[in-house]
Amino acid sequence: MIRLWGKLMKGHKIAEQKTLTINAEKMDYSLFYGYISELCHALDCPTPVIIKTHIFNFAKFNFVKFVKSDFVEKFDYDSLVVEYIKD
Known part of the structure; x- marks a missing residue:
């Protein structure tokens, strides 16, 4: 099982955070966009x-x-940080 931790940062502080659990043994990088998209949907960004x-x-x-420059749409935070959580 893979877990990703998404944090919306504003002024070096965590404004919002969510974790995403992926039912897979290994990280499939061809599906990376889908994982990030699902995490962003949960964070409403x-x-x-x-x-x-x-x-x-x-x-x-x-x-x-x-x-901010990585987003096409308006992004109200300073950054989005996604970390891999090891169990």
């Missing part, structure tokens, strides 16, 4: 544009940070 660098950073460091 727009989905960011995901580029290859975001996926590489998540795979290497177990977290990724999306800033």
Whole structure:
């Protein structure tokens, strides 16, 4: 089971947070956009544009940070941080 922790940051503080549980043994990076989209829907925020660098950073460091410039729609927070929670 995989768990992702999404945090909406405003002024270096967590404004909102949610966890997403994925029923899989390993992380499937071809479905990464779907995971982020589902997490953003739960947080009630727009989905960011995901580029290859975001996926590489998540795979290497177990977290990724999306800033305002990664969003096409209006984003009212400073950043969206998604972390992989190890059990």
